[in-house]
Amino acid sequence: MKILVCIKQVPDTTDIKWTENNTIQREGVESIINPYDVYALETALKLKKSTGAEITVLTMGPEQAKDILRKALAIGCDNAVLLSDKKFAGADTYSTGKTIAAAIKSKLSDFDLIICGQFAIDGDTAQTGPTIANKLDIPQVTYVKAVTECSEQHLTVKREIEEGTEILKVHLPALICVLKGFEEPTRPLINGIIKAQDAEITVYSHEDIGLQPDETGLRGSPTYVSRAFRPESKGQCVFVKSSDEICEKLKEFDIING
Amino acid sequence: MASGILIYAEVTKSGYIHPVFFTLAAKAQELSAKLGGAEVSALIITSPGKTEFFKEGFEKCGFDKVYAVEDLRLAQYNTELYAKAAVDIIKEIQSEIFLIGATTQGRDLAPRISSSIPTGLTADCIELDINDKGQLAATRPTFGGKLMATILCKKYPQMATVRPGVFKPLEQDVVKNTEIIYKTPDLNITPKVELLEFIKGVEEEINDLDSAEIIVAGGKGMKNSDGFKLLKEFAKVLGGAVGASRGAVDMGLADHSIQIGQTGKTVSPKLYIACGISGAIQHIVGMDASKRIIAINIDENAPIFDVADIGYVGDAFEVIPEIIDKLSRK
Structure with missing residues (x-):
């Protein structure tokens, strides 16, 4: 079995700082593997244990995104691919999904399963996974809580939705988007870290994967940001010291009558 | 030329819209009026x-037309079949705007549709407007609600998913003579995902949270089932509903069906009272569109205070009974 795991490098959103111009300061903010993608990796590693699957981890980003690929290699992924090109910059979810799908089609088409995290904590769109699946014309299952069965031809998964839990059988090849699990993520062993340091990471540009410059990045994106701003009334918490004061506020907010 | 606004009517597993x-x-x-009376379907x-x-x-909701695809194969939601049906119709009717609820179904279906057309899709919006050029201006929170972005789309239909509970239903009916147009797109594909079983959550509480104007939510800090009993009582005196964070659900203090946050429900009541919730980003994105937020937490550094309007640093088990007592005496 061959598994592709798509991961994203995100700023640690618990550590957001503001510049004087009310934009998010990106310099000096630590980058991490998107927490949902950590569970995409865990899901793949579990399948590797049970089926001997080979795992290729894939990301799109600048040169420094190699850091998260090395982290993935250190915990047991077999190969790493970075899609990196100035032309990819500014991509929205459609353009990102299309670019990743083009790379998979042209360079990694021999796969059985693609695993993504359900959301990325920076954008929180949950759109890239389904877009990749659609561009590859394969089925998708989103909100996957667990893979309960795996054979050559199909997976059985638990899908957690608003109204309850679905048990679904999905024929391979397919793409699944996973939720966070309960278990502690795998910690890399020293040997893994050392091996990952020297591991070769394949890098592809738009030409390598057969895309025209205007089909990718900002130019290939149907959406664009017209304005970004800091939400009002956030970070202005008024602290009160007693239940009386809380009741006063409830009156002020028209929740209770005075 | 694309025109008109199309809204996706999601039929839930329980068979209601x-x-x-x-x-x-x-x-x-509202958008139709700003577009000079665009057709709403x-x-x-x-x-x-x-x-x-x-x-x-x-x-009663003022729809001019309803495009309906009815088929036995569509009795249960299936990504591939539903996307196929929707794409065929959207390509034919050429709407200017297409809106979908940001539910689990909507978030699964929408990107499949938009990338087939292809057009742009703005996820999980909390505000929609028409700008001076007549484009849909869709505003959404990013970075866990710390930054807002207004997004425009160059292609048609301009698609967006919208968080449940952000807009209010019509206060007064806009009665129209709705025309139902039945469509029979080609559904001749074999879906590769099969539903084997469905295990239903607790429904009564789901509906409570969707329509509640006041939500009292508890996290890990509510410690045990007594903690949630206390929250239920608190919600009752306020006339609200009870919600829970992922942490509380994981500890078995509350059912998943009342979980609020990224893997649960998104809510935006008039007042949200977060009790013993530290405010992990995954929780914040499910409640930060609430009009007012009161946070009660023992840890003064808890990130929940960053999004709260009113904060109380202290023990929820002490202050909540005091509030209940004061409110009950009125």
Whole structure:
């Protein structure tokens, strides 16, 4: 079995700082593997244990995104691919999904399963996974809580939705988007870290994967940001010291009558 | 030339139309007025005979037309079949705007549709407007609600998913003579995902949270089932509903069906009272559109205070009974 795991490098959103111009300061903010993608990796590693699957981890980003690929290699992924090109910059979810799908089609088409995290904590769109699946014309299952069965031809998964839990059988090849699990993520062993340091990471540009410059990045994106701003009334918490004061506020907010 | 506004009418597993649809219907009337009276239509994908059953609802919400795809194969939601049906119709009717609720179904279906057309899709919006060029300006929170972005789309239809509970349903009916147009797109594909079993959550509490104006939510800090009993009592005196964070659900203090946050529900009540919730980003994105937020937490550094309007640093088990007592005496 061959598994592709798509991961994203995100700023640690618990550590957001503001510049004087009310934009998010990106310099000096630590980058991490998107927490949902950590569970995409865990899901793949579990399948590797049970089926001997080979795992290729894939990301799109600048040169420094190699850091998260090395982290993935250190915990047991077999190969790493970075899609990196100035032309990819500014991509929205459609353009990102299309670019990743083009790379998979042209360079990694021999796969059985693609695993993504359900959301990325920076954008929180949950759109890239389904877009990749659609561009590859394969089925998708989103909100996957667990893979309960795996054979050559199909997976059985638990899908957690608003109204309850679905048990679904999905024929391979397919793409699944996973939720966070309960278990502690795998910690890399020293040997893994050392091996990952020297591991070769394949890098592809738009030409390598057969895309025209205007089909990718900002130019290939149907959406664009017209304005970004800091939400009002956030970070202005008024602290009160007693239940009386809380009741006063409830009156002020028209929740209770005075 | 693309014109008109199309709204997706999601039929839930229980066979009713998801409440988010009625909030989108109300917003559509407002957007339509700004577009000089653009036509407002709905798209429903369901099993035979269902659309007629909902007709009165469509008429009271001011829909000009309803495009209906009815087929036995569509009795249960299936990504591939539903996307196929929707794409065929959207390509034919050429709407200017297409809105979908940001429910689990909506978030699964919408990107599949938009990338087929292809057009742009803005996820999980909390505000929609028409700008001076007549484009849909869709505003959404990013970075866990710390930054807002207004997004425009260069292609048609301009698609957006919208958080449930952000807009209010119509206060007064806008009655129209809705025309139902039945469509029969080619559904001749073999879906590769099969539903083997469905285990239902606790429904009564789901509906409570969707419509509640006041939500009292508890996290890990509520420690045990007594903690949630206390929150239920608190919610009762305020006339609100009880919600929970992922942490509390994981500890078995509350059912998943009342979980609020990224893997649960998104809510935006008039007042949200977060009790013993530290405010992990995954929780914040599910409640930060609430009009007012009161946070009660023992840890003064808890990130929940960054999004709260009013904060109380202290023990929820002490202060909540005091508040309940004061409110009950009135």
